[in-house]
Amino acid sequence: MYRNTKGFSLPETLVAFTCILMICGLFIPFLIHYAAGLQKLQREVEALKFLREGVEEAIVTHEFVNHSRTYKGVRYDLVWASGGSGEACVRYDEESGAFHEVCVGAG
Template sequence: MYRNTKGFSLPETLVAFSCVLMICGLFFPFLIHYASRLQQLQREVEALKFLREGVEEAIVTHEFVDHSRTYKGVRYELVWKSEGSGEACVEYDKNTGDFKEVCVKADG
């Protein structure tokens, strides 16, 4: 019958390797998109945290002062749109050159 039954032949190895490459080729773009979306959401969460801290400070001190900070290489700037209007925004760079803004406005 068959004399060599101790291992895989070259065609079997090539087929298995090509299957692994096809699976990786399908999943890597998804994983790269998922990782970039996760970074965007992390930046937005940090902006919302900074906005909350700034609004809480303004409520306690009654001072509407602009602040800025850098966290993990991203610069966040808290800006009060007009003195005492109750509208505050945090602007941050999305690392694509354009800025994103998260705002909150007091009703009443």
């Protein structure tokens, strides 16, 4: 029996290439969704950091002033409700155009 030891045949190459494409086709959408989720989580963490910094500053200085800052292209707005005697919220926009809000209350 004659054995072909010179390399892969065309059908073997096509089957291997098809398997690689199927694996990529399954995992690339998952990775894109995962990366979008990580970006959303990072924006929320940054909002919580900004909220914490604003509340700590207000406790120390007794001045309840609204602030805003931009980090990595996202604008975060710290807003004090009812003149500082209630709730502090950080508002930021999602990539979809919707606003998200993280708040902490006085009690």
